[in-house]
Amino acid sequence: MSFLECLPGTASLIEELDKKLLVLLRDGRTLIGTLRSIDQFANLVLHKTIERIHVGNKYGDIPRGVFVIRGENVVLLGEIDSEKDPKVELKEVSIDEILEAQREEQVKKQEEEKKRNKALLERGLQPHAEKVVEEFQ
Structure with missing residues (x-):
């Protein structure tokens, strides 16, 4: 049994080892780093990683x-x-x-969402339940 057969779901990632990758996460974060390790669950280890934040035409690296x-x-x-x-x-x-800039953008989006939900409620429509609960607490 070869090494590639042991990792069927991640075999194509083996070719990416030691390359610089951009990874977009489910929570919206963007990471850039060198891929050092993977496993059968596609868990990744990035080296010299930066988190890149984009707002408009500006970006910053952490x-x-x-x-x-x-x-x-x-x-x-x-x-x-x-x-x-x-x-x-x-x-x-x-x-x-x-x-x-990211904080200001998030505040602006929250205000727009509140206005949208209020307009939906005034028209007798129910916005997403979790968001309504958060707004009225």
């Missing part, structure tokens, strides 16, 4: 070091081609600046 990711939390995984130039012009900003 160093995270070694990062262990449970396979079920991976939404998207892809190799980063450092040779290609990005077509979208993004401006790198400080960690503090990007975290503040």
Whole structure:
């Protein structure tokens, strides 16, 4: 029995070992790091990992070091081609600046969601139950 036969669900990931990857997680976070290890459940170990936060045309990188990711939390995984130039012009900003921009964006989205839910309730429609409970607490 070969090594690839032992890891049927993750065999294609073996080719990605020691490559720089972008990983999008189920909670929306974006991680960039070098793939160092995988297992049969597609759990990943990234080395020299950064968490990249995008807000509009700005981004900031937060160093995270070694990062262990449970396979079920991976939404998207892809190799980063450092040779290609990005077509979208993004401006790198400080960690503090990007975290503040992210917070402002989240507050804005929450306010818009509250307005939407209120409008739905006024029309006799029921918005998503969890969100209604959160708003009225």
